[in-house]
Amino acid sequence: MSKKVFSLLSISILLLGSLATVSCSSDDNSNSMEVKETGTEILSKHTWITTKIVDNKGVDVKLDVMPGAMYAGYAYYNTDGTFRIVDFKDGHKMYGLWSLRDNDTKRHLVVYNSKNEVAYERTVDMVELNNNVFTYNIPDGSNSSIIYSVEHKPVTDHAEPKTPAEVLASVEWKTTKVFDITKGVEGAKEMDKTVAPAASFSGDAYYINSNGKAYFPKNKEGKFANGTFLITAYGDKSAVRSQGDWYVSLDGKTRTLIAKRPDGSVAFERTVSVYELTENKFTYDIEVDGVLLRVEHEPIKK
Numbered sequence: 001m002s003k004k005v006f007s008l009l010s011i012s013i014l015l016l017g018s019l020a021t022v023s024c025s026s027d028d029n030s031n032s033m034e035v036k037e038t039g040t041e042i043l044s045k046h047t048w049i050t051t052k053i054v055d056n057k058g059v060d061v062k063l064d065v066m067p068g069a070m071y072a073g074y075a076y077y078n079t080d081g082t083f084r085i086v087d088f089k090d091g092h093k094m095y096g097l098w099s100l101r102d103n104d105t106k107r108h109l110v111v112y113n114s115k116n117e118v119a120y121e122r123t124v125d126m127v128e129l130n131n132n133v134f135t136y137n138i139p140d141g142s143n144s145s146i147i148y149s150v151e152h153k154p155v156t157d158h159a160e161p162k163t164p165a166e167v168l169a170s171v172e173w174k175t176t177k178v179f180d181i182t183k184g185v186e187g188a189k190e191m192d193k194t195v196a197p198a199a200s201f202s203g204d205a206y207y208i209n210s211n212g213k214a215y216f217p218k219n220k221e222g223k224f225a226n227g228t229f230l231i232t233a234y235g236d237k238s239a240v241r242s243q244g245d246w247y248v249s250l251d252g253k254t255r256t257l258i259a260k261r262p263d264g265s266v267a268f269e270r271t272v273s274v275y276e277l278t279e280n281k282f283t284y285d286i287e288v289d290g291v292l293l294r295v296e297h298e299p300i301k302k
Helices: 003-032 039-045 164-169
Strands: 047-055 074-077 082-086 092-101 106-112 118-129 134-139 147-155 173-180 204-209 227-233 236-248 254-260 266-277 282-288 291-299
Touching: 039 092, 039 118, 092 118, 164 204, 164 236, 164 266, 204 236, 236 266
Parallel strands: none
Antiparallel strands: 047 074, 047 147, 074 082, 082 092, 092 106, 106 118, 118 134, 134 147, 173 204, 173 291, 204 227, 227 236, 236 254, 254 266, 266 282, 282 291
């Protein structure tokens, strides 16, 4: 074989090897390409804080006073399609269901009330959504010619606050005071907790949360329920006065008891308005035979 032919064969082999390497490299790159995240994945991936609001005239809108305060706070968009928004002090703002529509160009909210019924729906135009910023446009509620651009950024140091159900179940409670507020809170008379009607709502209460942070949990009968409860005489957990299932609305405005008999049948179902619910105090209002009671509870001291 001549040197010239040998040289040409060598060059051909090298070229074929290079092409094979490029082909393999191309295949490897194709296989390692990252799949682009959807808007839904990005929105549900982060906790978002409102960082800036600007109107369509370029004027900055304050976040701590209306109308800016209406749109400002922390937002939690869960992967199960539920959402919750709280203010900068973790106070309730709204909750319900969320989705992105029209190729991620619109965000749609279905907002619920204390009864978990639809209060209203709202769709806004998305301006920008990525892992660094989330911005939407929304018209002013009373003047549609004013458009607010609401900007949010992700935060890693603000976990979702406890739900009202988690707060109620974190404490074992005892009734400390009952007031007759039929004629108003000012100068309201404290009632004897051993005499009806106050006696009917006095004692120790234990709330077991079986559903964690779930927003819309239900019992086996299909009723909204966070777990089970036990109300007893003071200091005697064996002296059960009522028991069954309980639920606190996600906005913390109502508490419902579904009391059950030993055979599991429903003895009564009662919903009351929650006046205050923290880890230090639980107070609700209830009307009995034309008398409006305010029933206060504090943690049982160990």
